Amino acid sequence: MTVFQLLLIAVIAIGAIFALRLLSGDRSLAVKRMLAILFAVCAVLAILFPQLLTWVANLFGIGRGADLLLYVFVLASLVFALISVRTRARQDARVTELARSVALMEARLSERQDEGR
Template sequence: MLAGIVVVTAMLTRSTAGASHQAIRRLMLVGFVVLAAAAILFPRLLTQAAQLLGVGRGADLLLYGLTVVFLGYVAASYRRMRQMEQQLTTLARELALREARDVQGGRSADDGPAARGGSGLDRD
């Protein structure tokens, strides 16, 4: 199980996010690694923590914690997806407006960026 934690840690540290977001992510990752290793090496600590919080067993506390983390991940993924959808919509509108201006300016649709060998996203 400890090897699995090491693999997950290595995968999560490869991020391309901004500096502040990446710093927060790494701090949370360190916390995860410490807590996961402690739960594996000292299972009684997890049971004692669960009993302190009013939960019967350490495994139940772990399940509740993972549920909360999963819901947070789903919410963050949803926000990220919505942001990417909005960016895609903005880019599509910009491209459509640019092509419409080109057609009005006397250039035909066949003379567009794609016909000239471009991707359609580069500026004229």
């Protein structure tokens, strides 16, 4: 095992630990944690046994393991982008709803103050 492989495994282990600690407060917490652990295990296996990655790539009709990694990365990036867009849209809708509520409450308070004068 090379120093670079040890460094990569350490970085992945630290990333997985942070992911497990930071992924809280969501309904799908268990799924996120399982995916984080699965990612870490797959990454460590790919680092320790690069020929295994090429073997898996060949099962899918892909010539090299590096190509498989690229394809998986592109797909993961697209999924992440879609999830981010949906999350941002939900947050924007929530902020709009809250702003409307605050504006209506301020208008009601203003009306009551005007009536009291």
